Amino acid sequence: GDSVTQMEGPVTLSEEAFLTINCTYTATGYPSLFWYVQYPGEGLQLLLKATKADDKGSNKGFEATYRKETTSFHLEKGSVQVSDSAVYFCALRDNYGQNFVFGPGTRLSVLP
Amino acid sequence: DGGITQSPKYLFRKEGQNVTLSCEQNLNHDAMYWYRQDPGQGLRLIYYSQIVNDFQKGDIAEGYSVSREKKESFPLTVTSAQKNPTAFYLCASSTGTLKITGELFFGEGSRLTVL
Numbered sequence: 001g002d003s004v005t006q007m008e009g010p011v012t013l014s015e016e017a018f019l020t021i022n023c024t025y026t027a028t029g030y031p032s033l034f035w036y037v038q039y040p041g042e043g044l045q046l047l048l049k050a051t052k053a054d055d056k057g058s059n060k061g062f063e064a065t066y067r068k069e070t071t072s073f074h075l076e077k078g079s080v081q082v083s084d085s086a087v088y089f090c091a092l093r094d095n096y097g098q099n100f101v102f103g104p105g106t107r108l109s110v111l112p
Numbered sequence: 113d114g115g116i117t118q119s120p121k122y123l124f125r126k127e128g129q130n131v132t133l134s135c136e137q138n139l140n141h142d143a144m145y146w147y148r149q150d151p152g153q154g155l156r157l158i159y160y161s162q163i164v165n166d167f168q169k170g171d172i173a174e175g176y177s178v179s180r181e182k183k184e185s186f187p188l189t190v191t192s193a194q195k196n197p198t199a200f201y202l203c204a205s206s207t208g209t210l211k212i213t214g215e216l217f218f219g220e221g222s223r224l225t226v227l
Contacts, residue, residue, distance in 0.1 A: 032213045043202055043218035051213040104154040
């Protein structure tokens with residue numbers, strides 16, 4: 001079946017450091033790919049998405065590119081802030097649009 | 113503003129009691145989902161519904177029940193048969209298979225604690 005793998009956390013960075021959270025997937029066809037963010041005690045919010053190969057999703061300084069050849073969708077940000085501390089989930093929606101598959105989440109802590 | 117409303121935000125239950133978590137959406141979405149999240153863990157799918165009056169079991173449906181009598185509403189009942197119900201419950205919705213690239217929209221969650 002379809003699956004999503006993302007790097008284990010927690011990830012701890014200093015403010016203004018560069019962030020990469022790796023995400024790879026296994027799926028048939030051409031799934032849509034998403035990054036979600038979850039702040040403590042809240043639901044998940046969509047951070048960005050990409051729906052076809054080579055698409056780049058971006059939002060609030062975060063970026064991720066849909067790489068079909070490496071089945072990856074790595075999340076990057078050039079300069080993190082303390083307010084970016086949260087749990088980040090990589091996810092896919094399958095080729096038929098019925099099922100969503102989530103990675104286990106990566107906790108990010110940014111220190112001032 | 114369109115969105116998903118879950119209630120209550122916090123709920124306490126005694127062992128042996130059934131409780132029902134409410135989920136309402138005004139996004140006109142066909143599909144709705146319930147997930148369970150345990151501390152420090154990812155999401156696990158309990159039930160989902162692609163259309164009114166139809167729903168399917170997810171990965172951990174035992175001890176839970178749902179109904180989908182209206183497009184906007186997808187309540188989840190946690191029954192006494194659920195052995196470890198203390199968790200954070202998330203409701204979500206999406207466009208159905210008519211738009212297969214759409215994302216999931218989430219509610220703010222309901223935290224259930226068994227006393």
